Amino acid sequence: MGMAVEESQFHVLAVDDSIIDRKLIERLLKTSSYQVTTVDSGSKALEFLGLHENDRITPNETSVSPKLHQEVEVNLVITDYCMPGMSGYDLLKKIKESSSLKNIPVVIMSSEDVPSRISRCLEEGAEEFFLKPVRLSDVNKLHLMRTKCCKNIQNQETQENKESPEIQLQTAAQSNNNNKRKAIDEGISPDRTRPRYSDLTLTLTSTSLSLSTKYSPSRNSFFCDRKKLSEIPAEYQVVLWYEN
């Protein structure tokens, strides 16, 4: 299903001086459907990030389809800690000190389990610290670290809060079936094999906030309540996506 939100893939920049580890992390990330660029040093990483620093468009229109951004944006940096020259820690610092790059989440990888090293990195703003060798289960955690936010804003109704963090993607038909079992008896067709896009809702909930969005086929974007979106702290802005 070709939707602009889905095709604009989450782009990860992986930094590691080891060619074996670069190949591994690339495969791990690609297996999880991320777009990947690998570089072998911190300085090359900054170069790559710097190239796009000036290209970044700050949209002031209210409805932005990610596909409008033709340049390659980096959504996450994952870097080895121990590298000759600029270390992963140095790279982390440089990214967090940059006004244009500081919102990019950074994950550190290390073969050595040194608690002081881990806390130093987390204090400096790293999102996560993975011990090498990195596994698929680690990469699966990256879904939660997205800075791209579809700022498609339109007034919508919000839903009640739930206790635990949850992402729910369902069609209107599904949510109806959840709440009213007799819907089937009432003649709602159960053999709809494809979701109607206009029925799609995506709900993001946590203990403090519930964000409900609805898909608009004409705009090819997810829309949510403007007020609710602005309540989300900048560091937790989330990409809203649909996968089949």
Next chain:
Amino acid sequence: MEVNQLQRTFLEYTAALFREGFLDSQFTQLYQLQDESNPKFVVEVVSLFFDDSERLINDLTRALDEPIVDFKKIDAHVHQLKGSSSSIGAHRVKNSCLPFRDFCEAQNTDGCLRCLQQVKQEYLLIKNKLEDLFQLEKQIVAAGGSTNLVEWML
């Protein structure tokens, strides 16, 4: 040799490698990343490991031959080898790097030389075994079978 027999041999050979500590679970992880779109992934990564390790072992040999030994540089090489062997599940090679780093820290040339011998030995062992394993795999595929290691290794 018929496919089932080959597959049994492959499985037994791999199981032995795990049992004897030559390989650890990271090796299984590599197979999880191999699929129809990347059917040669494991062989490719392991080839990279072979090339990289040989380079590092040569560098280590040269570095320990210097009149004034640069232990920092040697430690850096060993650290790299430890990392790459860990990344492919070459368990015994990885372990042979551990005392090596201790001797670097102690600036003990003799200790380092002994460790280098050990590393070389472990490396050659795993290289031969993995080459045998991949040869078996080729034969199985040629005979029309598949080696879905992940399913077997539970």
